[in-house]
Amino acid sequence: MLVTLDSRDDRPLYLQIVDQVRRALLDGTLRAEDPLPSVRELAGELVVNPRTVSQAYRELEGEGVIYIRRGQGTFVAPNIHPDRRERRPLVRGVAERALIEARRNGLGVEELVTMIRELAAEDGGERSPSTTAVRSGEEGGAA
Amino acid sequence: MTHTNASASDYAVSTHGLCKRYGRDTALDQVGLRVPDGAVYVLVGVNGAGKSTLFKLLMNLERPDAGTAEVFGLDTGRAGSEVRAQVGYVPDRQDAPYRSMTSARLLRHAAAFYPKWDHAYADHLTHALGVPPQQRVGGLSKGETRRLQLVLALAHRPPLLLLDEPTDGLDPVVRRRALALLAEHLADAPTTVLMSTHHVHEVESLADHVGVLRDGRLVAQMTREELRRTVRSYQLEVPDGWAPGELHAVELRRSSAGRDVRCTLVGEEQQVTQRLTASGARVRQVSTLALEDAALAFLSEDAS
Helix, strand or coil: CCCCCCCCCCCCEEEHHHHHHHHHHHHCCCCCCCEEECCCHHHHHHHHCHHHHHHHHHHHHCCEEEEECCCCEECCCCCCCCHHHHHHHHHHHHHHHHHHHHCCEEEEEEEHHHHHHHHHHHHCCCCHHHHHHCCCCCCCCCC | CCCCCCCCEEEEEEEEEEEECCEEEEEEEEEEEEEEEEEEEEEECCCCCHHHHHHHHHHCCCCCCEEEEEEECCCCCCCHHHHHCCCEEEECCCCCCCCCHHHHHHHHHHHHHHHCCCCCHHHHHHHHHHCCCCCHHHHHCCCHHHHHHHHHHCCCCCCEEECCCCCCCCCHHHHHHHHHHHHHHHHHHEEEEEECCCCCCHHHCCCCEEEEEEEEEEEEEEEEEEEEEEEEEEEEEECCCCCCCCHHHHEEEEECCCCCEEEECCCCHHHHHHHHHHHCCCCEEEEEHHHHHHHHHCCCCCCC
């Protein structure tokens, strides 16, 4: 799993890490019982405060997504069902950001939803370009 | 925490009405610094704002003209050596006395001073930062001196790091490596960091507290989250002849093109937006600012 942070992202860094772990579970980069990098490793790699990584891991642990095996490290939970479990918060995050952006531009919810449908129809129901670009070598997808 | 003599105070570093003058120049004016235990506190300010003076007063290398400073509850003036034993300090300038020693010799010399000196860790840092061991200290380049100072500051794993421009003189690759080592260092043991830097964007995701020094005064001091929440960029559509009116007091920066105005304002977003709306402006977009931009807003002259 490769975590990258976006400095232009308005959300707190720990939530960005949480979301990237969720995303990695959805696209299969992370699977049940896979080890996660240690707090120390990830803090060094991203040059972030270790507390930020700990906060992200605590959040994921609280949701039952990962667990900590004392002295051995952090692992993805054994009975993880990314589709059921991880899609919802991920969708929620994307929707929240779209909604904030819409409000700031003085747009209504219906306008936004209608436009999203229109855009999706223009795409001809294809997977969005960014998703296909990122997910090379996928096996069927999660839809 | 493992350090001794900690007072009931939650602050690793606190100063009270700290003043320092050099002749007629005021270097520090009534500074009340508060660095919570375990914080990574970044001090921002232009050259000559008083950052290095503040570090020197904390290290008892200079005496204040008024006020006091405490490190882990110890008065820095009365217990200077006890304070220094608990601090890893990267000074803004190179110390002269050890110029004839090699780096390796100076590291052994320092190890004898600190009971908690970690030899294996010192070796690891020396290699990771590329400190030339057999070079005489006096012959080191500015960047090599900085690397050696970082090893000296970190290798005894002190509970407090005072880092005055720790990446000054380092090339971008080594700067990033030094900050990654610092992040790992913080993960290994609870450590409080007070640092100044001109490369604020580099420590953006390490910092959890921010202080802004301007002309010797601490004009802002808050957590990173509070800074993110209360200093934001507002994009406005304003009617002809619109004047900021009473917002002027909190307006920090303004640029305009036609009816569009962008300004950085201090305050809770909801309240600022209400005031803007009441003044006739329409708030088109509000965005958070990078640490550097938010901090620099306190350094710019008020819009006139």
